[in-house]
Amino acid sequence: MSGNVLSAGQAAMVLFGTFVGLLIIRVPVAFALGLACVPILLIEPHLSLMTLAQETFNAYNSFILLAVPFFLLTANLMSIGGITDRLVALSRSMVGHWPGSLAQINVVLSVFFAGISGSSTADAASQSKIFIDAQTKEGYDLSFSIAITAVSAVLAVIIPPSILMIVWGGLISTSIAAMYLAGIVPGLLIAGAQMATVHIYAVRRGYPTYPKDTWREMCCAIWRSIPALMTPFIIVGGILLGWFTATESACVAVLYSVALSTFFYRETGARELYKALLDTGRLAGVALFCVGTASAFGWLLAYYRIPQELLANVSTWGMGAIGAGFFIAFCFLVVGCFLDAIPAIIIVGTVLEPLAKSVDLHPVQFAIISIVSLAFGLVTPPYGLCLMIACSIAGVRLRYALKDTVIMLIPMLLVLAALIIWPSVSLFLPRLIVPEMLK
Amino acid sequence: MTEISMPPNPSPWRRATAAYAKLLEILLATSVGMLVIPVTLQIISRYTPLIPSYIWTEEMARFMFIWTIMIGAMVGIRESQHFEVDIWPDLSRRSEAMVRILARLGVLALALVFVTAGIEFTRFAWNRTSELADLPLWLIHVAWPISGVTWIVFAGEQIVDEMRILFGANQ
Amino acid sequence: QSPITLNGAVQFNDDHAFNRALLRFEELVKKYYGKPVNFTLHRNSSLGLEKQYFEYMSQGKAVDYGIVSPAHMSTFAKAAPFIDAPFVFKGIDHMNKVVEANILAPIADEVASKAEVVLIGYSGGGIRNIFANKPLKTLADLRGLKVRVQGAPIWSKTFAAVGMSPTVIAYNEIYNAIQNGVIAAGENEAAGVEAMKFYEVAPHLNLTQHAVSIRPICFSVKTLKTLPKELQDAIMKAGKEAGDYGRQLESSEEVVKLDTLEKAGKLKRVPFEERDAMKKLADPVMATYAKEIGAEGIFEKINVV
Ligand code: NA
Ligand code: NA
Numbered sequence: 001m002s003g004n005v006l007s008a009g010q011a012a013m014v015l016f017g018t019f020v021g022l023l024i025i026r027v028p029v030a031f032a033l034g035l036a037c038v039p040i041l042l043i044e045p046h047l048s049l050m051t052l053a054q055e056t057f058n059a060y061n062s063f064i065l066l067a068v069p070f071f072l073l074t075a076n077l078m079s080i081g082g083i084t085d086r087l088v089a090l091s092r093s094m095v096g097h098w099p100g101s102l103a104q105i106n107v108v109l110s111v112f113f114a115g116i117s118g119s120s121t122a123d124a125a126s127q128s129k130i131f132i133d134a135q136t137k138e139g140y141d142l143s144f145s146i147a148i149t150a151v152s153a154v155l156a157v158i159i160p161p162s163i164l165m166i167v168w169g170g171l172i173s174t175s176i177a178a179m180y181l182a183g184i185v186p187g188l189l190i191a192g193a194q195m196a197t198v199h200i201y202a203v204r205r206g207y208p209t210y211p212k213d214t215w216r217e218m219c220c221a222i223w224r225s226i227p228a229l230m231t232p233f234i235i236v237g238g239i240l241l242g243w244f245t246a247t248e249s250a251c252v253a254v255l256y257s258v259a260l261s262t263f264f265y266r267e268t269g270a271r272e273l274y275k276a277l278l279d280t281g282r283l284a285g286v287a288l289f290c291v292g293t294a295s296a297f298g299w300l301l302a303y304y305r306i307p308q309e310l311l312a313n314v315s316t317w318g319m320g321a322i323g324a325g326f327f328i329a330f331c332f333l334v335v336g337c338f339l340d341a342i343p344a345i346i347i348v349g350t351v352l353e354p355l356a357k358s359v360d361l362h363p364v365q366f367a368i369i370s371i372v373s374l375a376f377g378l379v380t381p382p383y384g385l386c387l388m389i390a391c392s393i394a395g396v397r398l399r400y401a402l403k404d405t406v407i408m409l410i411p412m413l414l415v416l417a418a419l420i421i422w423p424s425v426s427l428f429l430p431r432l433i434v435p436e437m438l439k
Numbered sequence: 440m441t442e443i444s445m446p447p448n449p450s451p452w453r454r455a456t457a458a459y460a461k462l463l464e465i466l467l468a469t470s471v472g473m474l475v476i477p478v479t480l481q482i483i484s485r486y487t488p489l490i491p492s493y494i495w496t497e498e499m500a501r502f503m504f505i506w507t508i509m510i511g512a513m514v515g516i517r518e519s520q521h522f523e524v525d526i527w528p529d530l531s532r533r534s535e536a537m538v539r540i541l542a543r544l545g546v547l548a549l550a551l552v553f554v555t556a557g558i559e560f561t562r563f564a565w566n567r568t569s570e571l572a573d574l575p576l577w578l579i580h581v582a583w584p585i586s587g588v589t590w591i592v593f594a595g596e597q598i599v600d601e602m603r604i605l606f607g608a609n610q
Numbered sequence: 611q612s613p614i615t616l617n618g619a620v621q622f623n624d625d626h627a628f629n630r631a632l633l634r635f636e637e638l639v640k641k642y643y644g645k646p647v648n649f650t651l652h653r654n655s656s657l658g659l660e661k662q663y664f665e666y667m668s669q670g671k672a673v674d675y676g677i678v679s680p681a682h683m684s685t686f687a688k689a690a691p692f693i694d695a696p697f698v699f700k701g702i703d704h705m706n707k708v709v710e711a712n713i714l715a716p717i718a719d720e721v722a723s724k725a726e727v728v729l730i731g732y733s734g735g736g737i738r739n740i741f742a743n744k745p746l747k748t749l750a751d752l753r754g755l756k757v758r759v760q761g762a763p764i765w766s767k768t769f770a771a772v773g774m775s776p777t778v779i780a781y782n783e784i785y786n787a788i789q790n791g792v793i794a795a796g797e798n799e800a801a802g803v804e805a806m807k808f809y810e811v812a813p814h815l816n817l818t819q820h821a822v823s824i825r826p827i828c829f830s831v832k833t834l835k836t837l838p839k840e841l842q843d844a845i846m847k848a849g850k851e852a853g854d855y856g857r858q859l860e861s862s863e864e865v866v867k868l869d870t871l872e873k874a875g876k877l878k879r880v881p882f883e884e885r886d887a888m889k890k891l892a893d894p895v896m897a898t899y900a901k902e903i904g905a906e907g908i909f910e911k912i913n914v915v
Contacts, residue, residue, distance in 0.1 A: 003615020003648055026538055027545030028521030030512070034549050046617065048671050049556035050563070053583045057560070058662055060505045063497055063780040066478070069471055069507065170782030173807045175789055242791025244482050245783050251478040274468055281467035285511010286520050292508070302656040303672070350654070382524040389522075397525050485756065485777060485792075497778040498761070563669065566724070567685040570761050576685060 004304065005044055011304040014039050015297065029383055030290035033297045040300055047303075055299045056292035063247055064170050065291065065342070067163050068119055069284040070250035074257050075113070075122035076276035078228075081261020084126065086225045087112045093221040095195075097212035100202025102138055103148050106131045107194045110152035114159035114187060115232030116253060118166070120378050121287050124153035124386035125279075128393035138208050142394060144201060147379075147404035150390040151412065152194055154375040157341070159187035160236050161253070164371045166246040167342050172353055176246045178364045178438055179371075180236055181430040186372055186419050193411035227264050231256055240434070287340070287385065294343035307351040314355055324359040325420035328352050328366065329373040336377015340385065344374055364438060365419075368426040372416050379405055456592055460517045463510055463589070470507040474500060495572035502569070502579050509582040513589040516546060519597075536604040543594045543601070550590035557583030613646035614837065619663045619676045621655045622805050627863060628677045628825065629653060631733045631856030635675070635827060638848035643841050663828075668725045670832025677733055677825045677856075681762045686725035689717050689903040691762040694734075696769075697889045697896060698912060699822040702735055702861050709824070709857075713911045718826075726831040730846055731853025734825035735861040736799025739817050741808050743794055745880040746816040749773065749887055757795040758784050764899050768892040788812050799823050800864045809877040815868065818882045820892075827853050 006014065015036050022032035034052060041047045059065075078084045091108040098104050106127065113123050128149050135145035157164045160180035169176035201207065213221070234256060235249045244252060301307055319327060331352060335344045349370060356366040378386040381398055387405060391398050419425040430438055449457070477496040484496075515521045527538060560583050564576035618636075620629050629651070636649040657663065657673060661682040666673040668686065683690035692698070693714055699705040708714065709732045718729040746752055752774050759765040759776040766776040779787050787793045789811040796808060797820070803809055827849050834842055871877040882888075900909040 003617065003650060022545055023524045024526065025545065026523045026525065026527070026542040028523050028542070030521055031546050031549045034552070035545060038548075038552055046672060048559075048669070049552055050559045050669060051666075051671060052552060053556045053560035053580075054662070054665065054669075055658075057505070057580070057583070058658060060508050061501050062504075063501055064782060066474065066500055066504050069474060069504070070478075073471065073475075169786050170780070173785045173810075176786045177790055239790055243486075245779065245787050245790075245792050247780075247783065248478055248482050248792075251475055251482070254475055255479065277468035277471045278464055281471040281507060281511050282514060282518070282520055283511075284471070285467070285508055285513075286515040286522065288508045289512035289515070290522070299657065303652075305656075382526070383522075385522065392522075399525070481778060485775075497780065563665075568688075570681075570684050571763060 004046065006040065006304070008304040008306050008309050011040055011300065012306050014043075015300060019297070023382065030286070030293050033290065034293035037293075037296050037300055051299075052293075052296050055296035059292040059295035059343075060288065064166055065288065067166055067247045067250035068121075068288060069280055070254050071117045071119035071161075071163060072122045072125075072284050073276065073280040074250070074253040075117050075119070075126045076279050077254065077257040077261055077273075078113075078116065079126050079130075080272040080276050081257060082265035083228045083257060083260055084109075084113075084130070086221075086228055086265070088130070090221040090225040090229075092210065093213040093218040096210040098199065098202075099209050100140075100198045100207040101210040102131070102135050103140060103145070103198045103202065103207065104195055106135070106148055107152045107191055107198060110155045111159065111188070111191050112229070114155040114157075116161075116228075116235070116257075117156050118161035118163040118250060120153045120156040120375065120386050121283060121389065123156040124150055124378075124389040125283055125393070127153065128390045132390065132394045140207055141205070141404075142396070143401040143404045144205075146387075146390045146394050146396070146401035147408055148194070148198060150379045150384070150387040150401070151405060151408045152191070153386040153390075154378050155187050155191055157375045157378075158183050158190065158372055160184065160232070161239075161246070161249060162371070163250075164341055164345065164374060165367070167345055168349065168367050168371065169246065171345060172349060172363070172367070174363050174367050175434070175438070177240050177434055178430040179367050180239065181433055182364050182368050182426040183371070184429055185425055186368060186415060189415045189418070189425070190372075190412050193415050194408065197408050197411055227260055290340055291342050294340055295346060298343050298347035301347060307347060311351055311355070315358055319355075319359060321359045321361050322421055324355055324361055325365075325369050326417075328356065328361075329369050329416055329420060332370050332373035333376060333380070336374050337380045338383055339377075340383070341371075341374040341377060344377070345370070362423060362427060362438075364430060365423050365426050369416070369420055372419065376409065376412060376416070379409070453596070456596060459589075460514070460593070463514050463517075467507065467510045467514055470503055470510065474503055474507065477503070498569055498571040498574075502574065505579055506582055509586050513586050513593070516590050517593040533605055536601040540598055540601045540605065543598045546590055546594040547598070550587045550594060553587030553590070554584050555587075557581075557585075557587050560584075613648055614841070615648040615650060616674045616833070617672065618649060618651040619657045619666075619673045620651060620653055621660055622801075623654055626805060627736075627801055627856055627860040628733065630859060631827065631852050632675070632677060634855050635731070635848050635852035638851055639841075639844050642844035642847055645840075647841065664725070664727065667727045667828055667830040667833075670726070670830045673830070674833045675827065675829045678828050679823070679825060681760050683721055683725060683727075684762055686727075687717070687720045689720055689905050691764060692900065692903060692905050692908070693717055693824050693826075694821065695762075695764050695896065695899070696738075696821045697892050698909075701819070702737065702822055704915065705735065705822045705824065706857065707915050708912050709853075711911075711915060713908060713915065714824075716908060717905070722831065727828045728831055728834065728846075729826035730829050730849025731827040731851070731856075732824050733827055733853045733856030733860070734823040735857035735859075736801055736823040736825075736864060737819050737861075738797050738799050738821040738823060739815050739819060740795050740797045741803055741812040742796075742814050742816060743788060743791075743812050745814045745878070746795075746818075747880060747883050749884045749891075752888070755795055756793040757797065758787065758793050759797065764895075767899070768895045771895045772888050772891045784808065785811055797821075799860075800867045801860060803877075804867055804871065809871060813877050814880050815877055816880045816882050818888065819885060820888065825856070827856070 019036035091105040095104040165179040477500040481496040561580045564580040567576040660678040663676040664678045680690045680693040755774045758779045769776040
């Protein structure tokens with residue numbers, strides 16, 4: 001006896017039914033999530049519309065989420081301050097002579113970028129502006145250009161720093177430092193898988209290749225990028241050494257990129273700064289508003305104990321660690337198609353934790369499997385934020401780039417499978433560097 | 440995506456809402472910039488004796504953050520930046536207008552909820568002050584009804600514009 | 611007509627003293643009321659955190675009863691965190707006497723009138739100590755210690771007066787902040803240390819015994835008003851008894867919990883040698899604070915019990 005008017009099943013039908021119905025008539029996702037809560041709040045005498053205001057407020061009233069605008073601002077400051085240009089030049093001298101050079105540069109830049117920013121949204125927004133136009137001008141297919149920009153953006157939350165790992169560490173007491181180190185190898189493997197995909201595309205479709213840079217040019221590019229390349233060491237090192245908390249590190253990234261742009265590269269003006277702040281506010285506003293309504297949606301799922309009912313019998317299936325790993329990845333991949341990664345962690349992460357514990361899946365490996373799966377959700381329709389951003393900047397509909405995105409996801413899923421099967425893929429680095437944080 | 444077209448001779452009403460949108464943009468950029476301040480103070484105060492360890496920095500950062508999100512969500516409706524899932528085939532401009540009106544009606548519905556629930560929510564904070572900085576809490580909660588009203592204005596204008604296309608002369 | 615159902619919420623898992631105190635409350639209400647009544651207790655923070663339960667109880671929505679730290683009532687009633695402030699109680703017996711003598715009633719009245727939540731019983735009884743990544747035995751050891759304190763000004767003021775360097779860190783960042791050395795310590799009762807796994811990163815539990823926790827069992831006034839009179843009476847009676855049970859449970863389990871953790875090699879208790887000197891430094895701050903919130907009378911009564 002729950003004392004509620006609706007049973008768990010009825011509530012789930014109302015919530016998901018309204019949500020999907022509203023998505024079909026193209027109500028923005030954030031608003032559809034909020035509106036889906038409304039019928040329940042009206043039907044249930046024990047709840048009221050104010051619950052929606054209260055739960056969105058609770059979601060935003062979080063020091064940890066503050067890292068999101070900081071990472072977005074860092075990305076914007078990097079592009080106006082000349083940091084991104086230096087990193088593009090460096091990527092070009094490294095992989096510019098490979099087939100499909102500009103697309104390879106796109107992936108390598110995302111790796112560098114991932115070491116500085118912890119938000120894939122930021123990567124997708126800033127690199128779509130750089131690459132989609134440039135690639136199509138050089139003869140790359142538009143759908144390929146969108147897809148590679150979007151899938152390479154997911155690296156930002158896998159390679160440290162990472163907003164998802166910060167949120168995870170706050171919710172399920174897991175060492176953020178250990179997760180950061182554990183994300184490096186899987187991130188690089190995924191980047192490698194993407195570069196291999198680009199290579200095959202480029203050879204089959206005859207995408208252009210740049211002439212090889214001389215050693216001199218390469219050294220010059222490295223030299224000019226050194227201050228920018230220091231950023232990951234300052235951020236990740238600052239956390240490992242205990243200089244600041246994970247959220248504060250995102251603020252330090254902002255300060256460092258301001259300092260670099262103004263004192264070192266000397267490329268920021270007041271107008272550009274205003275535009276960077278405004279762009280940050282716009283993207284942070286729409287992305288985080290959605291986290292709030294999704295949290296309210298998730299709160300109602302919890303109120304009716306819907307995730308618990310769905311997963312009630314899982315522990316009796318007798319899965320081993322690998323089976324559970326695949327199951328966890330599957331859950332997050334499915335949830336990631338419909339929800340933003342942060343609310344997905346809040347709603348599903350805590351529900352799956354007992355399963356991971358019962359099969360002795362290492363907490364850090366559990367976190368990495370979940371975060372990589374959720375990162376893939378950033379490019380899976382219907383709600384794949386990075387793919388949506390890339391498509392909207394390119395001015396096309398999401399469907400347009402779908403086929404290439406799916407093709408590119410296949411090798412990435414193989415990497416995910418590898419890190420489920422072999423724990424050391426993720427655990428090797430933290431075991432080497434911070435064994436005391438793995439107990 | 441951003442398509443805010445002003446007719447050649449905007450009515451005073453349209454001019455007012457455009458000015459309001461501009462004001463929101465300025466507030467948004469300012470609040471993003473200011474977010475850096477309390478967090479920086481928090482880090483500095485932990486390592487140097489230059490400034491005392493202010494207990495309110497964390498709370499201040501959170502409250503400014505809430506306003507930043509809400510203003511960003513208001514601006515997002517004006518500029519149609521909120522993400523949509525698009526499964527429709529390419530439509531004629533009229534059918535497109537039809538779907539857009541439907542979608543904006545959804546926004547309008549949530550806006551009404553935010554106004555009514557938001558007024559109650561603000562009243563709930565009326566006599567309360569924050570834990571650390573002793574700020575009146577309604578100053579934060581009032582962001583809910585304000586965004587509701589703002590959405591009604593912006594989405595309402597968009598509905599009117601799309602109606603013109605739907606029922607207007609063939610172009 | 612189907613029987614009345616009441617909804618409760620608790621942050622912790624099934625073994626936690628708060629959860630068990632609330633289960634006892636449910637049992638006692640059923641017994642005293644004698645007619646059918648149902649309870650749904652949402653556990654493991656599934657409906658949010660204590661601060662939010664309190665707001666929901668105040669609205670009379672979603673949550674009808676729960677255990678909430680007085681610190682989370684401060685946005686409604688400034689005096690509430692006083693119940694739980696450092697160095698108010700000399701020890702667990704003193705706290706029990708204060709509760710039994712009903713000295714805290716004026717504060718409970720203020721909460722009831724401003725937040726529309728009644729404090730029907732007083733659970734708690736956990737002794738708060740400082741957990742750190744190193745042993746701390748004397749005041750000199752505490753000097754400059756970067757310690758995370760609760761978000762009420764009285765905590766940072768008293769800890770600063772003792773010579774520590776209180777720091778603001780969000781509750782869900784404590785674990786990682788200690789692990790990485792951003793802060794060196796935090797403070798909590800044994801049940802919290804166990805639930806949040808703080809011992810993994812800060813294995814030294816320094817027995818400063820700087821506070822005894824009181825965790826009121828709260829009930830929404832708006833809900834209460836809609837219930838039949840006999841049920842209301844049963845709730846008030848059961849709340850008081852469940853609170854007494856909870857206090858007794860937590861204080862008796864505290865030692866067992868710490869023994870178990872220590873035996874498993876997860877935690878080490880460190881006797882703190884200068885509690886009196888520590889209290890002396892904090893006393894003037896507490897006196898000023900009591901004056902500020904108009905609780906001097908209560909403070910005096912507490913001190914003479
Ligand atoms: Na990229
Ligand atoms: Na990153």
